[in-house]
Amino acid sequence: MTLPNLITVGRLFLVPLVILMIVSQRWQAAFAIFVIAGVSDAIDGILARHFGMASELGGYLDPIADKALIVSIYVTLAMVGAVPAWLVILVVSRDLMIVSAVILSWVMGKPLAMTPFAISKINTAAQVIFAALVLGSHAFGVDPGAAGEVVELAVAILTVGSMAAYLAFWLRRMAA
Structure with a gap:
């Protein structure tokens, strides 16, 4: 268990906490936890790549933690109408x-x-930016206006593009 893996596991523990904060409409806490999760993702990646702490387990844990956070936040934000x-x-x-x-x-x-x-990396970045924008706008009472709509549309387009790219890749590999 490397330090980056411990940080990633810690990020997994933040998922239910941020969900609880959203459901409780404790927007500033939800935003802060989301930022902490994002920073922890950057830190574990830097440690793994630049300090020789990468591991096979981390290669699986990190994307699981990322998707658990993003999917959970998006589902919860939809549940509260955000x-x-x-x-x-x-x-x-x-x-x-x-x-x-x-x-x-x-x-x-x-x-x-x-x-x-x-396209998948860009899509993930757009998803994170949109989630941060929604959480931040609720946390600080700021209307994102047209910027929110633009980022929302970008997430939709990039998600469809990423889906198409993976599907095409998968179909080519299965046909081979």
Whole structure:
């Protein structure tokens, strides 16, 4: 268990806490916890990559922690009416499609090593920015206005683009 892995596990423990803060409409606490989770993600990545602390376990734990945080926050924000349900359905569907494709490839005897595509990294960044924007706007009583709509649209477009890229990759690999 390396230091980056411990930080990642700590981030997993923040997920229920941030959900509780959102549901309780303790927006400033939710925003702060989300920022702490984001900073911890950056720190564990720096430690793993630049200080030789990368591990196989961390390679699995980190994306699980990232997706647990993003999916949980999006679902919870939709439940309290802070983000549109259609966007959450899109975000969650993409992740379910990817996980299902990986599992199906294993079942078919053609296991895939899924590495993030550039569009996927940009999509994740947009999802994080949008979540931070929504949490921050509630925490500090600021209307994001058109910027919120633009980022929301960017998340939708990038999510569909990422979904299409992974699906095309998976179909090519399964056909080979």
